[in-house]
Amino acid sequence: MKTLMDMIKRISLLVLLAITLIGCKSENKEAVNDTQKVSSQNALSAVIDSVNSEINNGDYGLIDRFLVIQNDKLLADFRYNQDYETIVQKYDTTNHQYNFNNTNWHPYYKKSELHTLQSVTKSITSILLGIALDLNQDYNVSTKAMPLLIGYDTDFKDERKQSISIEDLLTMRSGIQWNEETDHNDHTNDCFLLEASDNWIEYVLSKPMDTIPGTKFVYNGGGTVLLGKIVRTITGKRIDKWAEEKLFEPLGITDYYWKETPDGEIDTEGGLYLKAEDLATIGALFLNKGKWNGKQIVSESWVSTSTSPLxxxxxxxxxxxxxxxxxxxIPEYAEDGSVGIYSANGYGGQYLMMAPKHKLIIVFNGWNINSEPEKSTYRVLRDRIIPTLKK
Structure with missing residues (x-):
């Protein structure tokens, strides 16, 4: 009996010892993880500080704002003051909304905190179209575009033009002849000619076709102008009103400006102005798969498809x-289609960049339009920040 009791005591002690050792291992593992997290955060902070120092040194040219957000926590918010009034004196500063050296319009709207987004506007136009298609099941990305663009004095006889789908416009594969790869001040540049025209939609629709829709990528802001009109056709509302109702108001964005074209439409290819923090909010919406405060603003499938390397x-x-x-x-993706980084990019250095695996958002506002800086903010996330997080 005594031997049995001794055995029970010994077993109990061994069990207790095992539990204690397991507890120690767990605590040690947690301690190691905490140490790694602190080390990673310190390394990230060092990289952010280094980039900030280089911006102040002028390595990245004219930068106005730099935001870093991870796991809904603001890690960095740097503002930089540039004397644009003096900088642009050697350029034409005629007061016109598409004169990029006029300081009433660029880079800030009338001395406010609203910063020009340029082609980041295109990505937001895509979101608004996605919401419209989510709510109107009679239309989808396969829907032909031309029947939604009636009432214009243009020639639709080319069968290729008749076959353009909404998805062809979304993916810059409309097949419309378009030249936007030269300097914006080049007077043969279609974006320059578009912005100088009295009727933007007619200008785009009047362009001839040069290839079969859906076959060739050609960067074309005119296609995004057509998407803006298609949103109006589907919803019955001009896109700025649609944005206010379906995107900005639900996200708590109350301050914005959108350029109006001479024909009474909205510049959906480059005319939106937002505060940097509100642009970051749109990034957070996408990281959360289209949901905000428990409400699905845009479908998860639209977010996923939009930010995939189609x-x-x-x-x-x-x-x-x-x-x-x-x-x-999509500046970083694997062969299997998985995405490391996706971004909305705009002329002059406007970037909203997300790294979904790291729950990370980067916002840059800049205005490098007259000279090219030594370094590009476009590569900060991929080349400077992500490698630090992987260590």
Whole structure:
């Protein structure tokens, strides 16, 4: 009996010892994880501080704002004051909304905190179209575009033009002849000619076709202008009103400006102004798969498809292997289609960039339009921040 009791005591002690050791291992593991997290955060902070220092040193040219958000926590918010009034004196500063050197319009709207987004506007136009299609089941991305663009004095006889789908416009594969790859001040540039025209939609629709829709990527802001009109046709509301009702108000965005075209439409290819923090809010909406405060603002499927590399290596002349979705750029993706980074990019240095795996949002506002800086903010996330998080 005594021997049995001794055995029970010994077993109990062994069990207790095992539990204690397991507890120690768990605590040690947690301690190691905490140490790793602190080390990673310190390394990230060091990189952010380094980039900020380089911006102040002028390495990235004219930068106005730099935001870093991870796991809904603001890690950095740097503002930079540039004397644009003096900088632009050697350029034409005629007061016109598409004169990019006029300081009433660029980079801030009339001395406010609203910053021009340029082609980041295209990505937001895509969101608004996605919401419209989510709520109107009679239309989808396969719907032909031309029947939604009636009432214009243009020639639709070319069967190729008749076959353009909404998805062809979203993925810059409309087949419409378009030249937007030269300097914006080049007077043969279709974006320049578009912005100088009295009727933007007619200008785009009057362009001839040069290839079969859906076959070739050609960067075309005119296609995004057509998407803006299509939103109006589907919803019965001009896109700025639709945005206010279905996107901005639900996200708590109360302050914005959108350029109006001479024909009474809205510039959906480059005319939106937002505060940097409100642009970051749109990034947070996408990281949360289209949901905000428990409400689905835009469908998860639209977010996923928009930010997937539907087209791969669309800019082979760039050093980056870049994909393209529904008006979103995909600067980092794997062969299986998984996405490391997706971004909304705009002229002059407007970037809303997300790294979903790391729950990370980067916002840059800048205005590098008259000279090219030594370093590009476009590569800060991929080349500077992500490698730090992987260590």
């Amino acid at each position: 087209l791969k290596n669309v800019k082979p002349q760039w050093r980056d292997v870049t994909g393209y979705g529904y008006q979103w750029w």
